[in-house]
Amino acid sequence: MKKFIWGLLFLAAALSAVQSQSKYCSNEKCPTFYKQVGSNCVYVSIKTKLNWQGARETCHSIDGELLTLPDANSLREINLHLQVLGVSKDNFWIGANDMKREGSWHWIKDKSDVLMGIPLWGMNPGGSPVNEPQGKEKQNCGALDNYYGGHMNDRECHLQYFFICEYVGK
Known part of the structure; x- marks a missing residue:
């Protein structure tokens, strides 16, 4: 009888631990x-490269939007x-x-200023210390750029890159 009671107590404790852990599980x-x-x-696309608009449409198809990075902590986490x-x-x-007005960068999710x-923005690692964005009228879409150590850079929107979506719901 004692083994049975101890078994039930162990099972109850294990279930409680699993339930409390599942509250914080990302899949939940x-x-x-x-x-x-x-x-x-x-959602990080690592198999398909698309242009910026194609990436945005793909995010929309899974109830998302291209990722917003409001601060340095968000950039570090991603x-x-x-x-x-x-x-x-x-x-x-x-x-x-900055498609609507050159040099006026905003996030497409909520129209807030970048x-x-x-x-957030990269700094030219070689030569003169120039901060991005510096692409003028030709480079109007934001990307995380490996040349800048994963910081932001302005790129031509037709280029093919992987992309990152954030869930926004239906």
């Missing part, structure tokens, strides 16, 4: 295709995630652009 918080990264549910995935040497489209300069 994020829908299919997405993984928890910081406070966001993100770059750590890319390192874990083994794809930190690639470029990724994210949800910033924080300019360091820490």
Whole structure:
């Protein structure tokens, strides 16, 4: 009888631990295709490269939008995630652009302004110390750029890159 009671107590404790752990499991918080990264549910495309608009449309097809990075912590979290995935040497489209007005960068998810300069934007690692974005009218789409150590860069929107979506719901 004691073994039975101890067995039930052990089972109850194990179930309690599993239930409390599942509250924080990323698969519980994020829908299919997405993984928890910081406070966001993100999908990282590592098999298909698309232009910026194609990447955005693909995000929409899975109830997402291209990723917003409001601050340095968000950038750090996504770059750590890319390192874990083994794809930190690639470029990724994210949800910033200055298509409406040159030099006025905003996030497409909520139309908020993109924080300019360091820490989000890359700085030319060679030669003169020039901060991105510097592509003028030709480069209107934001990407995380391996040349800049995973910081943001402005790129021509027709280029083919992997991309990162964040879940926004239906």
